[in-house]
Amino acid sequence: MTEPLVQLYDTTLRDGMQQEGMSVSVEEKVRIAHKLDELGIHFIEGGFPASNPKEVEFFRRMEREHLRGAELVAFGMTRRKGVAAAADENLRVLAEVFTPTVAIVGKTWGLHLSKVLRVSREENLRIIDESVRFLVEQGKRVVYDAEHFFDAWRDDAAYARRCAAAAADAGAAVICLCDTNGASLPGFVAGVTGEIAACLPVAVGVHIHNDSDCAVAASLMAVDAGARHVQGTMNGYGERCGNANLVSVIPALQLKMGLPVLAAEQLERLSETAHFVADICNVAIWAHEPYVGKAAFAHKGGLHVAAVEHAPQTFEHIDPAAVGNEQRILVSELSGKGAVLRRAHDIGLELAADDARVGALLKRLKDREHHGYHYEAADASFDLLLREELAPHEPLFRLESFRVIVEKREDGKAVVEATLKVHVGGERVISTAEGNGPVNALDTALRQAIVSKYPHLAEIELVNYKVRILDENKGTGAVTRVLLDASDGEDVWGSIGVSENVVEASWEALVDSIEYGMVRSQGR
Numbered sequence: 291m292t293e294p295l296v297q298l299y300d301t302t303l304r305d306g307m308q309q310e311g312m313s314v315s316v317e318e319k320v321r322i323a324h325k326l327d328e329l330g331i332h333f334i335e336g337g338f339p340a341s342n343p344k345e346v347e348f349f350r351r352m353e354r355e356h357l358r359g360a361e362l363v364a365f366g367m368t369r370r371k372g373v374a375a376a377a378d379e380n381l382r383v384l385a386e387v388f389t390p391t392v393a394i395v396g397k398t399w400g401l402h403l404s405k406v407l408r409v410s411r412e413e414n415l416r417i418i419d420e421s422v423r424f425l426v427e428q429g430k431r432v433v434y435d436a437e438h439f440f441d442a443w444r445d446d447a448a449y450a451r452r453c454a455a456a457a458a459d460a461g462a463a464v465i466c467l468c469d470t471n472g473a474s475l476p477g478f479v480a481g482v483t484g485e486i487a488a489c490l491p492v493a494v495g496v497h498i499h500n501d502s503d504c505a506v507a508a509s510l511m512a513v514d515a516g517a518r519h520v521q522g523t524m525n526g527y528g529e530r531c532g533n534a535n536l537v538s539v540i541p542a543l544q545l546k547m548g549l550p551v552l553a554a555e556q557l558e559r560l561s562e563t564a565h566f567v568a569d570i571c572n573v574a575i576w577a578h579e580p581y582v583g584k585a586a587f588a589h590k591g592g593l594h595v596a597a598v599e600h601a602p603q604t605f606e607h608i609d610p611a612a613v614g615n616e617q618r619i620l621v622s623e624l625s626g627k628g629a630v631l632r633r634a635h636d637i638g639l640e641l642a643a644d645d646a647r648v649g650a651l652l653k654r655l656k657d658r659e660h661h662g663y664h665y666e667a668a669d670a671s672f673d674l675l676l677r678e679e680l681a682p683h684e685p686l687f688r689l690e691s692f693r694v695i696v697e698k699r700e701d702g703k704a705v706v707e708a709t710l711k712v713h714v715g716g717e718r719v720i721s722t723a724e725g726n727g728p729v730n731a732l733d734t735a736l737r738q739a740i741v742s743k744y745p746h747l748a749e750i751e752l753v754n755y756k757v758r759i760l761d762e763n764k765g766t767g768a769v770t771r772v773l774l775d776a777s778d779g780e781d782v783w784g785s786i787g788v789s790e791n792v793v794e795a796s797w798e799a800l801v802d803s804i805e806y807g808m809v810r811s812q813g814r
């Protein structure tokens with residue numbers, strides 16, 4: 291890739307996962323990495339490839355995956371005190387990992403050196419120097435994260451400067467100044483970054499936490515002051531108050547600061563990417579989230595609407611289409627049309643823009659979204675909906691009825707039994723199965739019923755199941771949304787079900803995931 295004006299460095303998979311309650315599987319991490327790659331992120335920090343079996347497995351998986359433009363980065367830390375760099379286990383892992391770029395974090399702040407690490411300032415400089423030098427000698431491109439850099443600067447600027455210089459002299463390609471505690475305000479960050487950028491011969495970056503609610507602003511001002519590398523996460527995920535939100539940083543760089551960090555068509559995928567990651571992480575995106583929130587370009591009230599219809603810039607700071615979002619006034623027949631046409635094209639259905647079926651489909655989509663359906667991470671269900679409208683096919687089976695019984699026993703065990711009556715290939719089949727939960731029991735019963743007709747089904751496996759209650763505060767009428775991921779060992783696809791009843795929502799998602807798997811296997 292040609293060197294971008296500003297490197298976008300995403301750490302959702304590492305720092306973002308520090309957020310309370312955040313947990314994604316290896317498979318989901320792989321999907322997120324691909325999505326970030328499609329968006330055009332330059333570097334994807336994946337974690338430390340030896341911290342736990344999940345991370346090991348992730349790096350093992352990623353070694354076989356092809357990324358179009360992004361580079362995966364392994365993350366670790368400087369050598370421990372009293373150990374030679376070449377003998378330090380963690381550094382050796384980084385030296386041996388397949389990624390050409392690695393990031394290591396090291397100390398800068400005297401407070402941490404004396405109170406936590408108990409090493410002298412001179413020893414810390416040697417630790418930085420030897421750690422970076424070792425990895426560079428091993429052929430790695432090193433991003434050096436100077437932890438607590440801004441706190442260190444407030445404490446002793448001369449020493450902070452020496453730490454950054456030590457990493458640069460040892461051959462680091464990027465010196466990333468971290469506001470680890472998120473304490474600093476934008477003006478201060480910009481001033482310090484400018485000074486460091488002016489005196490170091492290598493690229494300077496920033497990694498800003500959001501404890502002062504200034505992470506995006508500080509990151510942008512740092513770039514203005516000379517930073518050429520920005521770290522952050524999707525939707526600002528991260529511990530405590532999160533990291534700099536790349537979803538806001540990217541369009542600001544591109545559309546407002548004249549720094550084209552992505553291709554225009556990549557930037558148009560920003561909203562989709564933000565919602566995809568949110569859905570995978572099972573976190574709702576705030577409707578009023580800048581750039582990508584549902585309400586970011588929504589208008590109500592007569593005067594506003596009239597003005598926006600006449601000249602959108604009257605109440606819109608950017609063209610929403612530039613970030614893949616859309617203006618919302620009323621249910622507009624035009625909005626979303628492009629997305630439907632593109633998706634239809636992707637699955638081999640060519641359509642004219644004025645085809646009446648497109649309008650009907652859009653109406654149905656809006657209606658379903660209103661009921662709680664969300665298709666960003668449910669590509670399989672979306673495709674099936676498209677096919678249903680545009681190229682109807684014979685369903686795999688017809689459901690007559692199902693029944694799920696949950697039995698809680700005296701010994702504490704809960705047993706679930708599902709009975710299913712379906713019509714498949716002109717035959718009526720009754721199938722019963724036990725499972726550890728309703729989805730599992732229904733899945734097993736359904737497979738039993740139809741697998742002889744569809745042997746490929748045996749290769750499809752459910753890999754993930756997520757439930758969210760929508761409209762919790764409504765009390766009655768609360769709706770359950772189920773997201774299900776299935777895989778045939780090669781690809782993973784997502785499906786969705788929505789109902790007031792969790793079992794029914796699960797069933798809907800289950801049928802979609804299996805149906806889509808079969809449609810896929812029959813070729814497009």
Ligand SMILES: [Zn+2]
Nearest residue numbers: 305470497499
């Ligand atoms: Zn951090």
